[in-house]
Amino acid sequence: xxxxxxxxxxxxxxxxxAMLENSWHKNTGNSIVSIQxxxxxxxxxxxxxxxxxxxxxxxxxxxxxINEPALEVKLVEGINDxxxxxxxxxxxxxxxxxxxxxxxxxxxxxxxxxAFGKYKYIYRSKGHRIIWFETGEIEYYSVYSTLxxxxxxxxxxxxxxxxxxxxxxxxLKAGGAIDPVIQCHDLIRxxxxxxxxxxxxxxxxxLLDPPDVRKISDFSLQLQEEIWNSILALAKExxxxxxxxxxxxxxxxxxxALMDSMEIEPKANQVLGxxxxxxxxxxxxxELNLSEFMRMMNGMETSKTxxxxxxxxxxxxxxxxxxxxxxxxxxxxxxxxxxxIFDGFLRNGKNQTNINDGQKRVDMVxxxxxxxxxxxxxxxxxxxxxPKIIVEFKNYNKDPSNIDIDQLAGRFNKxxxxxxxxxxxxxxxxxxxxxxxxELSKNGRGxxxxxxxxDIINLLQLREANKNNEISAFMNILFDKLVY
Numbered sequence: 427x428x429x430x431x432x433x434x435x436x437x438x439x440x441x442x443x444a445m446l447e448n449s450w451h452k453n454t455g456n457s458i459v460s461i462q463x464x465x466x467x468x469x470x471x472x473x474x475x476x477x478x479x480x481x482x483x484x485x486x487x488x489x490x491x492i493n494e495p496a497l498e499v500k501l502v503e504g505i506n507d508x509x510x511x512x513x514x515x516x517x518x519x520x521x522x523x524x525x526x527x528x529x530x531x532x533x534x535x536x537x538x539x540x541a542f543g544k545y546k547y548i549y550r551s552k553g554h555r556i557i558w559f560e561t562g563e564i565e566y567y568s569v570y571s572t573l574x575x576x577x578x579x580x581x582x583x584x585x586x587x588x589x590x591x592x593x594x595x596x597x598l599k600a601g602g603a604i605d606p607v608i609q610c611h612d613l614i615r616x617x618x619x620x621x622x623x624x625x626x627x628x629x630x631x632x633l634l635d636p637p638d639v640r641k642i643s644d645f646s647l648q649l650q651e652e653i654w655n656s657i658l659a660l661a662k663e664x665x666x667x668x669x670x671x672x673x674x675x676x677x678x679x680x681x682x683a684l685m686d687s688m689e690i691e692p693k694a695n696q697v698l699g700x701x702x703x704x705x706x707x708x709x710x711x712x713e714l715n716l717s718e719f720m721r722m723m724n725g726m727e728t729s730k731t732x733x734x735x736x737x738x739x740x741x742x743x744x745x746x747x748x749x750x751x752x753x754x755x756x757x758x759x760x761x762x763x764x765x766x767i768f769d770g771f772l773r774n775g776k777n778q779t780n781i782n783d784g785q786k787r788v789d790m791v792x793x794x795x796x797x798x799x800x801x802x803x804x805x806x807x808x809x810x811x812x813p814k815i816i817v818e819f820k821n822y823n824k825d826p827s828n829i830d831i832d833q834l835a836g837r838f839n840k841x842x843x844x845x846x847x848x849x850x851x852x853x854x855x856x857x858x859x860x861x862x863x864x865e866l867s868k869n870g871r872g873x874x875x876x877x878x879x880x881d882i883i884n885l886l887q888l889r890e891a892n893k894n895n896e897i898s899a900f901m902n903i904l905f906d907k908l909v910y
Contacts, residue, residue, distance in 0.1 A: 431670075431677055433659040435652035438470040442614060442649065443656045449610045450680045459608040465591050467617070468562055474645050480529040480560040481623035484632035487571075487580035489522045522629055530559035531623065531643075533616045536813050537569060537633065538805050549573040551633065554813070554841065555582065556616075562591035566841070571633050580633055585840060611776070615688050618646050618653070654692040657681045658700050665716045666709040675715055682722045687774050697723075736890040739763045740883050748823045748851045756821035760849055760882065761790050764817065767885045768792065770894060771799045772815055788837050790817040799894060800901040804845055808909075810873060812843035820850040826876070831862050835872045844872035851879050860907050867908045875904045 432447045434440025441463055449457040471479050534556035539549070555567050566587040571580040589608075621635060622643040631639070657678065664674035685691070704711070742759050746752045757777070765775050772792035792815040794801050804810045818834050820826050826848060838844040853859050853876065863874045877885075881904075888896045 431660065431663075431674060432681075433656040435649070435656055437474070437645070437648050437652050438467055441466045441470070442617070442653065445610045445614070446653075446681060446684070447677065450677050457610045459610055459613050461589075461591070464564075464589065464608070465562075467613075468558075468591050471558070471645065472560060477529075477560060478623065479531055479620075479643060479645050481531060482626075483526045483530045483532065483557055484523050484580060485526045485582045486524040487522060487578065487629050487632060489579075489629050490577040491575065519626075519629070523632065526557075526559070528559045528561045528563075530557045531620060532556070533558045533564075533620050535621075537571075538813075547572055547574045552811075554585075564589040564591070568840070573630075578629060580629075587841075609776075611684060611774070614653075614684075615774070618650050618688065618690060620646055650690050651693060651696070653681075653685065653690075654696055657685070658692065658696055661700065661719050662703055665712050665719060666707065671712060671715060675718065678719065679722065734766050734886070734890055736883075736886040739766070739886050743879060743882065746821070748821055750821075753819075753821045757789060757819045760819050761817075763882055763886060764790075764847075764849070767882075767889050767897065768801075769889075770797055771801045771897075788816050789819045791815070791842070792817070794843070800898040800905070803898075803902070804873075804905075810843075810845055811840075812845035814842040816842065816846040818846065818848050820848065822850060825853050825855055825859060826850050828862055831859075831866060831874060834874055835866055838872040846872065846874050847877060848874055849877045849882070853878055864908055873905075873908055875901070875908070877904075 430440075430444060430447055432443040435443045445457070445459065445463060532555050534554070536555065537551050537553040539551050550572050552568070552570050555569050556564065557567065558564050566585050567582045568585050569580070569582050572578070620643055622641050624639045626632060660674055660678050660681070664671050664678050667674070704716075739759070739762065743763065746756050746759060748756075761775065761777055773795055774793045776791050778787060778789065794805065794812050794815050801812070801815065804812050816834065816837050818830070818837075820830060830848065834846045834848055837846065859876060863876065867873050881900075885897060885900060888900065
């Protein structure tokens with residue numbers, strides 16, 4: 427194995443930085459996490475500040491509102507409780523909340539509001555949670571909750587997918603990867619942003635963290651800093667070491683792009699340290715590498731505001747011929763195009779992603795965690811479960827077939843979601859293709875919207891004009907074909 431270039435991070439004993447570098451080495455953009463790596467990370471989480479990462483996690487909650495005492499009575503009881511115990515009593519917690527019998531933390535929180543039954547509930551939500559337990563299990567759950575006139579209920583239901591780090595041969599696939607599959611980028615993103623533990627005084631806090639108590643865990647903040655320490659140490663080498671500098675610049679581009687996609691920036695003192703290094707340097711500087719590095723860092727600041735030249739993307743698209751020969755060029759062109767088109771709506775687009783425990787692969791997957799617009803409305807207005815948006819590209823000379831529609835629908839599942847986009851060059855028999863998509867949705871097999879070259883061109887022009895509302899309206903018009 428090649429010598430590691432990235433300086434090992436201290437908080438995980440170099441596991442995270444090694445995972446980053448290995449993903450770059452394999453040129454996959456996102457490698458699969460092994461059981462050995464997960465075990466090492468588990469030890470790091472356990473040893474950090476006397477297990478501060480792990481705390482109580484609710485499995486079920488039911489708080490009835492029937493025969494509740496009057497508000498003024500509850501206020502007096504609460505004040506007396508505080509005076510007597512200097513904190514809120516745990517008696518009501520034990521009465522209403524059933525905790526898991528082991529401590530853990532929620533590493534992936536996919537809870538979202540549900541529009542189904544709106545105005546019949548004060549609040550209703552569903553989604554998924556992945557819980558990492560101190561005993562070495564990582565388990566996947568579906569979560570349902572309601573808040574209405576009868577009270578508050580919360581149910582955490584196992585979906586049967588779990589990773590047991592204590593078993594020697596459990597959950598292993600070929601090459602030592604675990605089942606279900608966890609990808610490197612996904613795990614790093616989750617480990618750099620999970621919430622700190624706090625004492626929950628209200629049952630609703632097991633569902634939603636109020637802004638006044640929610641904060642990123644110390645472990646996550648230190649991991650962010652450690653990763654940037656390694657990246658900036660790499661930058662110092664890339665701008666001063668002649669031998670191997672291009673390999674270092676390639677890895678540097680990869681790491682900075684990843685941190686930018688996760689919206690994790692270096693601290694001011696880390697950047698100042700780099701400038702001090704530049705001022706006090708004793709080795710000659712590679713000015714070209716330094717200039718490129720500064721452009722990459724400046725790009726992190728400006729990438730949040732999309733500014734594109736639509737004609738550049740359009741010309742690139744129109745220069746690609748339909749057919750197998752240029753299928754790869756078409757995939758690259760369209761993935762770049764829709765990344766900028768849906769910037770602000772979708773995040774962290776990944777190409778050629780394995781799903782369904784590695785048994786299937788999709789051309790592109792986005793995370794549906796962006797701001798207001800069409801994709802948010804899918805979740806909140808139409809109650810479509812779509813934490814991920816799946817995209818397939820077809821560089822055909824002919825119309826996509828029923829097999830292509832069924833293939834995309836076959837990618838949907840309870841973890842990824844049930845909405846996809848099929849992108850192709852041109853559709854002659856639009857009625858037949860859309861009827862197949864309508865039939866699919868009516869049968870409860872998911873929702874698929876079709877985009878052609880002409881649609882991509884229109885959307886690029888709207889993006890160039892920064893017309894987010896019009897982009898949403900455009901997608902809604904297409905989606906309405908499935909609804910009405």
